Amino acid sequence: MSTRMTRSGSEGEPESRAGQVMHKDGAMPPIDLGQTLLGPSFRYDLRSPDISKLDRFIVENPIRDWSVVRWKDVGRPFRVENYASGKRVWEEQNGDRMPIQTSWEMFNRSFHEWFVKDVPYEQRRMMGQFARAILGFRGTEIGRLWRELQQVALWNTAHRLTDTIWDPRGKRALFRGLDVSKPRILFLGAAEGYEAMQLSAMYPGGEAVLVDYDGFCQTHRFGEFPEDYPFLGTHPQTGSPRAWYKGDMNLTYLVSDIRQLSFGHEFDIVISVGLLEHFPDEYKPECLEWHRKFLKPNGYAILTTPRHSWKTRLFYHVMAEAMNYTYRELMSIQQMGLYIHENGFNILRHGYIKTHNGVVARVR
Numbered sequence: 386m387s388t389r390m391t392r393s394g395s396e397g398e399p400e401s402r403a404g405q406v407m408h409k410d411g412a413m414p415p416i417d418l419g420q421t422l423l424g425p426s427f428r429y430d431l432r433s434p435d436i437s438k439l440d441r442f443i444v445e446n447p448i449r450d451w452s453v454v455r456w457k458d459v460g461r462p463f464r465v466e467n468y469a470s471g472k473r474v475w476e477e478q479n480g481d482r483m484p485i486q487t488s489w490e491m492f493n494r495s496f497h498e499w500f501v502k503d504v505p506y507e508q509r510r511m512m513g514q515f516a517r518a519i520l521g522f523r524g525t526e527i528g529r530l531w532r533e534l535q536q537v538a539l540w541n542t543a544h545r546l547t548d549t550i551w552d553p554r555g556k557r558a559l560f561r562g563l564d565v566s567k568p569r570i571l572f573l574g575a576a577e578g579y580e581a582m583q584l585s586a587m588y589p590g591g592e593a594v595l596v597d598y599d600g601f602c603q604t605h606r607f608g609e610f611p612e613d614y615p616f617l618g619t620h621p622q623t624g625s626p627r628a629w630y631k632g633d634m635n636l637t638y639l640v641s642d643i644r645q646l647s648f649g650h651e652f653d654i655v656i657s658v659g660l661l662e663h664f665p666d667e668y669k670p671e672c673l674e675w676h677r678k679f680l681k682p683n684g685y686a687i688l689t690t691p692r693h694s695w696k697t698r699l700f701y702h703v704m705a706e707a708m709n710y711t712y713r714e715l716m717s718i719q720q721m722g723l724y725i726h727e728n729g730f731n732i733l734r735h736g737y738i739k740t741h742n743g744v745v746a747r748v749r
């Protein structure tokens with residue numbers, strides 16, 4: 386991955402100069418605490434080192450009492466049903482429905498291609514092609530390139546400029562304040578493992594086990610996750626803010642079906658990010674059971690799902706070819722919380738961050 390970067394402002398936030406962030410080998414990092422830096426594929430972000438400033442990045446606890454929330458009042462989630470043509474082609478060629486694991490394999494390969502793009506370079510390259518297609522009056526190509534340009538522009542805004550997928554400040558706002566020390570963390574459907582790394586940075590000294598049944602996630606999505614991406618967390622000795630890098634953390638990646646895991650109740654935190662919404666209602670209890678069965682007594686289940694909003698609908702509409710291989714729902718925090726509550730969890734914290742709902746819960 387390219388490492389070219391351009392320094393950008395910190396959007397009016399006070400910059401902490403409390404000390405420069407050091408890599409574990411002592412090399413100078415790309416940014417200091419309090420700063421952000423725009424790379425060609427993603428944003429480096431060490432803003433808001435002070436945990437108390439995180440309130441701005443989460444809309445927290447809109448529901449006071451989950452026991453009075455009813456489905457007739459909150460409605461049912463929205464289903465994203467415009468599937469990628471790759472799924473239709475596969476099903477025509479194979480004369481069968483695409484197996485769920487295959488749909489995840491196609492999704493992960495496609496999604497990864499977006500994460501590693503040098504976006505400004507892609508935009509320039511495609512604009513050149515588009516201009517040549519217009520000058521050559523090549524109608525079909527003009528239409529295709531126009532759609533691709535829209536996708537790149539949306540990806541640039543959603544992921545690279547505004548960081549709505551990784552959303553480090555929102556995630557830190559959701560994950561803060563857990564009563565754990567050197568926790569064992571289990572990440573179900575881990576993909577590139579981002580949130581396990583953010584949790585490990587905030588609660589250092591433990592271990593995170595990342596599980597995904599698509600081997601490509603271990604080798605490529607996690608394997609190629611940038612070594613120089615800084616996660617803002619805590620210094621284990623002093624408690625002061627410091628940056629953590631993938632190579633600093635105690636991470637184990639298991640390529641396994643979650644249903645085959647032999648762990649007992651041994652994790653302090655079980656987390657999933659974008660998993661529950663891929664299960665139609667009759668399977669949601671099974672998905673939630675996965676979060677319960679590996680937790681220590683009093684352990685935390687943390688789940689996030691994409692919010693139902695015009696922004697997420699636009700994203701899955703424009704990015705359908707890249708993203709829509711699997712069954713997917715978009716839901717409100719009320720709907721998400723109700724699934725979790727009625728499946729035997731007490732909700733400790735809930736809210737929404739940039740584009741995801743988030744819930745922190747304990748088994749009831």
Ligand SMILES: C[S@@+](CC[C@H](N)C(=O)[O-])C[C@H]1O[C@@H](n2cnc3c(N)ncnc32)[C@H](O)[C@@H]1O
Nearest residue numbers: 489574575576596597598599641642643658659
């Ligand atoms: C929507 S993705 C998670 C979103 C993730 N944050 C991302 O960036 O793609 C869900 C992941 O769960 C994995 N997964 C789904 N069902 C699984 C199962 N039964 N066992 C293991 N992994 C599973 C898929 O392979 C996929 O990588």
